[in-house]
Amino acid sequence: xxxxxxxxxxxxxxxxxxxxxxxxxxxxxxxxxxxxxxxxxxxxxxxxxxxxxxxxxxxxxxxxxxxxxxxxxxxxxxxxxxxxxxxxxxxxxxxxxxxxxxxxxxxxxxxxxxxxxxxxxxxxxxxxxxxxxxxxxxxxxxxxxxxxxxxxxxxxxxxxxxxxxxxxxxxxxxxxxxxxxxxxxxxxxxxxxxxxxxxxxxxxxxxxxxxxxxxxxxxxxxxxxxxxxxxxxxxx
Numbered sequence: 001x002x003x004x005x006x007x008x009x010x011x012x013x014x015x016x017x018x019x020x021x022x023x024x025x026x027x028x029x030x031x032x033x034x035x036x037x038x039x040x041x042x043x044x045x046x047x048x049x050x051x052x053x054x055x056x057x058x059x060x061x062x063x064x065x066x067x068x069x070x071x072x073x074x075x076x077x078x079x080x081x082x083x084x085x086x087x088x089x090x091x092x093x094x095x096x097x098x099x100x101x102x103x104x105x106x107x108x109x110x111x112x113x114x115x116x117x118x119x120x121x122x123x124x125x126x127x128x129x130x131x132x133x134x135x136x137x138x139x140x141x142x143x144x145x146x147x148x149x150x151x152x153x154x155x156x157x158x159x160x161x162x163x164x165x166x167x168x169x170x171x172x173x174x175x176x177x178x179x180x181x182x183x184x185x186x187x188x189x190x191x192x193x194x195x196x197x198x199x200x201x202x203x204x205x206x207x208x209x210x211x212x213x214x215x216x217x218x219x220x221x222x223x224x225x226x227x228x229x230x231x232x233x234x235x236x
Contacts, residue, residue, distance in 0.1 A: 001220055001232060002191060003195055004171045006114070007124035007147060009156075009180035012204045014141060014225070015101035018042055024079050026095030028090050034083055039206065041081050053126065053155045063153050070095045096118040099131050104140040104201065110225025111142050113234035122147045124165050124178065126155045146176070157188030166194070179228060183215035195219045197228055 011017050017173055021042040029036060052069050055061045074094060086094075103190035114121050121143035123132050129148045136143055149155045152164040166173045173193035180186050181201040190196050198221045214221050222228035 001177070001197075002175075003119060003177045003193065003232065004175045005120035005122065005169050006177040006179055006197070006228075006232065007122045007162065007165050007169075007183055008143070009178075009182060010123050010125040010127060010135070010203055011098075011101070013179065013181045013199060014107045015096070015135070015139060016045065016203070017101050018206060019203060020101040020161055021045065021097050024094055024100075028093055029083065029086065032086055034085060036081055036083060041077060043205065044067050044080065045073055047072075048076060051100045056155060057158055063155075065150065066126055066155075067095055067098075067128065068129065070098055083184060085234070098127070098137060099134050100133055103141055106224035106226045108140045108142070110227075110229045113143055113226065113229035113236055114232065115144070117229070117232060117234050119232050120144050120171075122169065124156070124161070125149065157184055159188060159192040160191045162192035162194050163177070165191075177219070177232075179225075181212070183212065184217050186218055190215075190217060197222060197231075199228060200222060 008014055011217055013159050022039045025038040025041050029038065029132065042214045051233060052073055071091065074091055078084060111121060120141050123143055124147050125132055126149045128150045129146055132146050132148055147165050147168060149161045154160055162178065166176045177197055178189035179197045179199060181199050181204060186196040191220065196218045198218045202211065220231055220234060222231055
């Protein structure tokens with residue numbers, strides 16, 4: 001595939017949010033003397049993500065950084081799961097768990113392969129610039145550029161986010177590749193004029209999750225980031 005740049009979703013596509021956030025919940029909750037089904041709590045927290053973003057995109061909620069939205073979602077989840085003994089400091093620490101997500105095993109190696117091609121790589125995530133800068137550094141994910149929906153004061157799947165990425169990278173939309181494991185992300189990117197690549201992450205929601213099929217019309221399907229890099233001309 002002949003493209004000039006590739007932008008990557010981060011939560012789920014490049015990192016294993018579920019095991020990372022579950023570990024954070026178990027650690028902080030355990031130190032607070034609490035016991036719960038921590039994977040279920042992590043899932044409940046993540047399931048609030050899309051509905052809350054839709055409230056922002058509809059204008060029901062004002063735009064605010066993702067950390068603030070994660071805290072809003074967490075307060076609801078804490079009440080729902082009987083974890084009200086978690087104090088303000090513990091809740092703030094839990095929001096920081098999203099800054100320390102573990103990468104999938106192929107992610108760093110695939111990005112390193114792409115680094116030695118002419119293809120520019122960047123994040124394109126709903127996480128803030130600061131969150132993404134810290135996350136990618138600690139996870140060893142070598143991107144050429146950090147881009148965030150924050151720069152458009154919006155959130156994916158707003159088409160303005162994808163068009164902003166093309167504009168900032170000085171790349172025509174049809175020569176910019178959006179890489180994600182989420183069909184709705186890729187469908188919106190395609191509507192904005194970008195090319196699309198699907199990477200399945202069957203363990204994103206745990207071993208018992210239902211299979212997610214690539215969206216119709218996707219330009220490329222790769223098993224992982226290493227396979228994607230090879231499809232874009234990387235060797236090794």
